[in-house]
Amino acid sequence: MVEIPEHLLRRAAEARAKAEAAKTSKSGTTAQTADAATTTSTTNTAESDSASTSKIPAHLLERSQAARAASAASEAGPTSATADTNTKIPVQPPTKRTTPTGTLTGPAGHTQRLLTVVKSGSIQDVKAKPQDKVHVWPHLLAAEFVSTLVITAFVFLFSVFVNAPLLELANFNQTPNPSKAPWYFLGLQELLTMFHPMVAGVTIPGVGLLILMLAPYIDKNPSKAPEDRKFAISLMTIHLMFWAVLVMIGSFFRGPGFNFVFPWDAGLFFEL
DSSP states (O other), rough: OOOHHHHHHHHHHHHHHHHHHHHHTOHHHHHHHHHHHHHHHEEEEEHHHHHHHOOOHHHHHHHHHHHHHHHHHHHHOOOOSSSSSOOOOOOOOOOOOOOOTOOOGGGGGGGGOOOOOOGGGGSSSOOOOOOOOOOOOIIIHHHHHHHHHHHHHHHHHHHSOOOOOOOOOOOTTSOOOSSSOGGHHHHHHHTTTTTTTHIIHHHHHHHHHHHHHHHHOOOOOOOOOOGOHHHHHHHHHHHHHHHHHHHHHHSSSGGGGOOOOOHHHOOOOOOO
């Protein structure tokens, strides 16, 4: 512990005596503030002496002492005396910390306030995203119903003014040669000439229909652009070309006995 030199104690005693003398002419409040200032000056002097022993620069000590003296003078009141009688510090009136009405004060008088209000739009996406979808009813079904009515009216008018190409009455004593099915079944009849009826009539058509039903689950790309639907377009193209080739062979390249012929040599054996 650092001992206080005698000259500092003496100066402190003189300041205390002056404060007691001023007590008779001043109010009790002024005397208390003078005593507090005297005690503060004594403490500051002791701290400055201890700081000098710890080799603190002089300009820092002066700045610290001036700050302490200013704070002590502002808390003491309108009149305050320091430990040094030759130095007087101008006294500033104490400032009162005012708290706005409606605000709360925390520990040590700190006021709490709301910094900002976060809007809901910055953390929640409330924009409605456009969807390229329509309901089946009435948008799709209404268009299909109108199309059905138009086609039905066209077929009715066409059948009134154009007669169907019918052949002569059938002769059960004479079987036509070649005997061909309608054109939409000629592909299946062509398969019967190559495979067993179970394979040609059940297996191959069943596998083809199953692949077509599974196609939407295999190719789940929602794009409508042809370059993005290569699998679906290739599958449908193979299906159509397969049956189209069989129908063309059965129509134009099959002659009497359903034998393979060239139409430019044997002629056409095909009637609608």
